[in-house]
Amino acid sequence: MTTNDADDRRLLVSMSVGQTAYAVWAKQARRERFFNIARLLEASAAVKRVRAEQAMRRLGEVAQTLTNINRALAGLEPEAAATGPVTGTSAFQRELLERAARALADGRDLTYTELGDLFVCSTCGRLMEGDPPAFCPECGTVREGFLDFRIVDGMGTLGPHAIVRRLEQGLKTVQALVAGLSEEQLAMPVNGFPAFKDLIGHLTDMDIVFRERAWMILETNQPKLSSAHPPTLRSAVKYRTMPIDELIEQYTTSRQQTLGLLRGLTQAAWQRIGHHEIYGPVPLLHQGNWVVAHEQGHLIELAQMRHNMLYGHNRVIDIAQEILHP
Numbered sequence: 001m002t003t004n005d006a007d008d009r010r011l012l013v014s015m016s017v018g019q020t021a022y023a024v025w026a027k028q029a030r031r032e033r034f035f036n037i038a039r040l041l042e043a044s045a046a047v048k049r050v051r052a053e054q055a056m057r058r059l060g061e062v063a064q065t066l067t068n069i070n071r072a073l074a075g076l077e078p079e080a081a082a083t084g085p086v087t088g089t090s091a092f093q094r095e096l097l098e099r100a101a102r103a104l105a106d107g108r109d110l111t112y113t114e115l116g117d118l119f120v121c122s123t124c125g126r127l128m129e130g131d132p133p134a135f136c137p138e139c140g141t142v143r144e145g146f147l148d149f150r151i152v153d154g155m156g157t158l159g160p161h162a163i164v165r166r167l168e169q170g171l172k173t174v175q176a177l178v179a180g181l182s183e184e185q186l187a188m189p190v191n192g193f194p195a196f197k198d199l200i201g202h203l204t205d206m207d208i209v210f211r212e213r214a215w216m217i218l219e220t221n222q223p224k225l226s227s228a229h230p231p232t233l234r235s236a237v238k239y240r241t242m243p244i245d246e247l248i249e250q251y252t253t254s255r256q257q258t259l260g261l262l263r264g265l266t267q268a269a270w271q272r273i274g275h276h277e278i279y280g281p282v283p284l285l286h287q288g289n290w291v292v293a294h295e296q297g298h299l300i301e302l303a304q305m306r307h308n309m310l311y312g313h314n315r316v317i318d319i320a321q322e323i324l325h326p
């Protein structure tokens with residue numbers, strides 16, 4: 001092994017672990033509602049992934065697909081070596097992380113004025129902010145080769161059709177999740193907090209907030225979206241005493257109204273803008289992705305709670321309640 005190989009091996013291991021670390025940290029930042037900081041961490045994870053890929057190719061660990069598949073079947077993954085110091089973070093990346101640290105010191109997310117659109121060159125891993133150049137200043141790759149981490153995509157990149165489909169699917173999923181569980185089980189707090197019923201009431205609360213925002217964006221000119229926090233999960237404790245049928249009916253009624261507002265909207269309508277304090281000017285599409293992502297997180301929690309109740313497993317449930325809804 002040459003010195004270069006040893007360096008590349010260290011780089012491969014360090015960047016691979018780094019990629020996982022930044023990706024998980026990004027997920028956590030989303031739970032804590034620091035969505036712009038999450039975007040920075042996601043871009044940083046992409047930088048690490050590209051650098052790991054470069055090191056892997058230099059090491060000759062990438063062959064023709066047939067060889068790679070045979071190698072995967074034989075369980076022969078690239079060999080890991082002890083990590084050592086690696087200069088994996090550029091001065092610019094550190095500057096962005098310091099911006100995040102300063103915002104967090106105030107207990108808040110970065111705003112759109114503090115963290116612009118981010119781009120990562122998929123060839124060399126260079127991180128860029130703001131309007132992307134036509135060519136990567138480091139390796140000359142064209143702009144089409146950049147990975148995008150834009151503010152407007154910060155809540156997800158589902159299109160109108162997929163958003164409507166997910167909102168429809170939610171109706172069936174919620175029904176299936178409560179099937180066969182008793183009122184008592186549904187009112188039982190898990191890990192102290194919350195209960196099944198809290199979460200279903202909370203999904204309705206959020207559906208209403210989203211519909212009101214969507215209505216404002218569609219009916220008024222570039223409205224300011226209320227920066228007040230949407231209804232907290234803590235305030236949803238009041239739903240615990242309601243019969244489940246009533247909760248499901250509320251959810252269904254609200255969701256059908258929301259779907260009624262969204263179905264048949266034109267592309268132009270989905271691109272109408274609202275002004276958000278943290279994200280700046282965002283299209284309705286952004287808010288649609290937001291409500292879908294929020295609901296998805298809670299549906300996963302509900303599924304884990306159901307599984308534990310039915311099968312008595314005591315798997316730790318990764319509930320994000322307090323941090324997700326401060």
Ligand SMILES: [Zn+2]
Nearest residue numbers: 121124136139
């Ligand atoms: Zn480049």
